[in-house]
Amino acid sequence: MSRHRSAAAAGAALLALAGAGCGGPSAPRTHAVRIERFTFQPAELAVSPGDTVVFTNADIAPHTATADSSWDSGGIERGRSWRLVVPASGIGDYLCLFHPTMTARLTRR
């Protein structure tokens, strides 16, 4: 095995590690939830604390995205978005306060 090949292999390993770091579980991510047809899509989303979730209301009526005492968007008008930085205590079920049959869930990734 040549010294060249060893160096190339080491470099590739470092690059792989760096790549894993960018997309790894510890790096904050941004996710999208679309509110449409009186549903949250996706209905279940895997997040970590510190991630950002952008809720966009593409529906015909105003909605909220509300978790019990942890976070609450308030009313999101049609065509508007609201951004949540997920708090450590904020992973779990949430609903629309205006239409309580609309429910969804954040799970831990």
Place this chain on the structure above:
Amino acid sequence: MPRITRRSRVLAAAFAAPLLMAACAKGGDEDQAAAAPDTTAMMAPAPAPAEAAAPAAGAVTDPQIAAIVVAANAADSASGTLAVGKATNANVKAFAQQMITDHAGVNQQAVQLVTRLGVTPEDNPTAQGLTTGNQEARTKLEGLSGAEFDRAYIDNEVTYHETVLGAIDQTLIPSAQNADLKALLEQVRPAIAAHLDHAKRLQTELAGS
């Protein structure tokens, strides 16, 4: 406990009208122009002329569907306005306010669409029946008060939304010729279904109180 009557069938048809009501209620849409850029695409389908396609037997035309939507929207908004003033249960009052808000949203969409398509709503027996049925229901509700009013209002809402959902599925969506009108009806359907589920939940809640 809801009783399925001719009146409720008429009411149901009226409920579909929230869509068309938009044709009567212009304005108040400035905020939409400021919508987030990533969400505006959904609002801008290319203009398409309404076609005067021959409806199937027993079907309704697009202008008639528009009139039905307007009538249905107006009917439930009127019931909601009455209930916001008369309901004593906080959840019932909040539901009534939500009906007004949601129908306003549907109205905006419907007005925009009808204007863009150049469709003039055409009065028809279904639309008239919705309006008349709702007037009769409101007259009865006006004579009630307290918990009795709350229960009667929610019972009416359950029946009405069931009827409207049936009309959307069985008549309005299958009959709609214009693709954008059909798409609007399909977008409104989940709202009606959610309202129905919400009303049923309140109905159960009131029965246990």
